[in-house]
Amino acid sequence: MELYSYIIKLFDPLFFAREGISGAFSPPYLHATALNHALAWAIGKGREDQPYFMTEENGGKNSPRYKTSWIDENFYLTPARLKGSVTYFTEIVKGDGDKNIQVGYGAARINGVQVGKNEVLKAYRIYSIAPESVFEGYLYSNLPPDRFPSLIRLGSFRGLALFATGKPYKAVGHERKKYCDHPVDPLVSKVLQGTSVSMLPYPIVDQALVEDVWEIRKFRQRVFVAALPLQEKSKIEPARQSASLII
Numbered sequence: 119m120e121l122y123s124y125i126i127k128l129f130d131p132l133f134f135a136r137e138g139i140s141g142a143f144s145p146p147y148l149h150a151t152a153l154n155h156a157l158a159w160a161i162g163k164g165r166e167d168q169p170y171f172m173t174e175e176n177g178g179k180n181s182p183r184y185k186t187s188w189i190d191e192n193f194y195l196t197p198a199r200l201k202g203s204v205t206y207f208t209e210i211v212k213g214d215g216d217k218n219i220q221v222g223y224g225a226a227r228i229n230g231v232q233v234g235k236n237e238v239l240k241a242y243r244i245y246s247i248a249p250e251s252v253f254e255g256y257l258y259s260n261l262p263p264d265r266f267p268s269l270i271r272l273g274s275f276r277g278l279a280l281f282a283t284g285k286p287y288k289a290v291g292h293e294r295k296k297y298c299d300h301p302v303d304p305l306v307s308k309v310l311q312g313t314s315v316s317m318l319p320y321p322i323v324d325q326a327l328v329e330d331v332w333e334i335r336k337f338r339q340r341v342f343v344a345a346l347p348l349q350e351k352s353k354i355e356p357a358r359q360s361a362s363l364i365i
Contacts, residue, residue, distance in 0.1 A: 119258045121332065121343060123284035126153075126198055126253040126270075130277030131207040131246035135318070143245040144273075146200035147324070148253050149317050150187035150303045152272060153195040157281070160267040163190060186305040191260075194346055197301035197322045198255035205248040246273075255300050256343050257283055287343075291333035296342040302326040307344035 126148060134152070135142040188194050259266075263283045270281045295310065301324045302309055312326035331342040 119260055119346075120286045121289060121334065122257040122259065122263070122286050123336075124195065124198075124255055124257045125201075125280075125282050125284075126255075126272070127280040127282070128247060128249050128251045128272075128277065129279055130275075131209065131249060132251070132273045132277050132279070133209075133244050133246040133275060134273045143206065144247050145315060145317055146204040146247065147301055147315050147317065147322060148198040148255070148272070149319075149322060150195055150197045150306070151319060153198065153255070154187050154189050154193075156270045156272055157193070157195060157266065158190055160270045160281075161265065187303045188306050188346065193257065193259040193261055193266075194306070195257050196255045196344065197303055198253035199301050199324065200247070201252045201254050205251065206245040207248040209244055209246060211242050211244050258346055287334040287336075289332040289334055292345075293331050293333050293342060294329060295327060296331045296333075298326050298328050298331060298344050299336070299341040300343065302328055302344045306347065308347075 133144050135144075187197075266281065266283065268281060270279055271277065272279050301315065301322045302312070304323050304326075305320070307326075308329035309323045310327040310329060312323035314321045315324055326344070328342070328344045330345040330347075332345055334341050334343060
């Protein structure tokens, strides 16, 4: 597999609830589950175990049936972190009947008569990440860069975003127990410690100390990227097998 950097640049505001509640602030991270499924759908490789459009019949919105975020053997996107500080875009959203953001407050009363199970009309303030925001991560791929689309859709409202890959990196070493340059999915890579980021469907880990990593050079600095499980080292073809000094 080749290893690339990638960026996600938002064209639309991006909202997704951190814990499935209304009025939530979208965290400045993108989960690998969202990214890998969005990319799979964009290249026409949708999966039956996690449909793009979800209903209660196929498990519900927050009931994934996959085991990890590595859903396709030909590519894997690590979780992404926002570049720079976060800017929020505030919107007022009408929430009646919208299962994405609706929270019940009890039955409404009109002229003393109870109407329905919940309030007739609700509005919520949600905090989306603003357009032009940029996220960064890494891509493992057996596919050439031109096989990937330039546009994908993300978030509760399927906002449009630019997807672009950088130049391929040459792995210069295979290391163990190093802090990674990117957020990590703990169900894909063995994380020893780090900062848990509360997200659906499960937390990711930032500032992660990972058991198995590849070393690359980024701006002439040593950088470590979490290796995929059972990844054949011969496919990465590192230039060497141990660390070296940078002078």
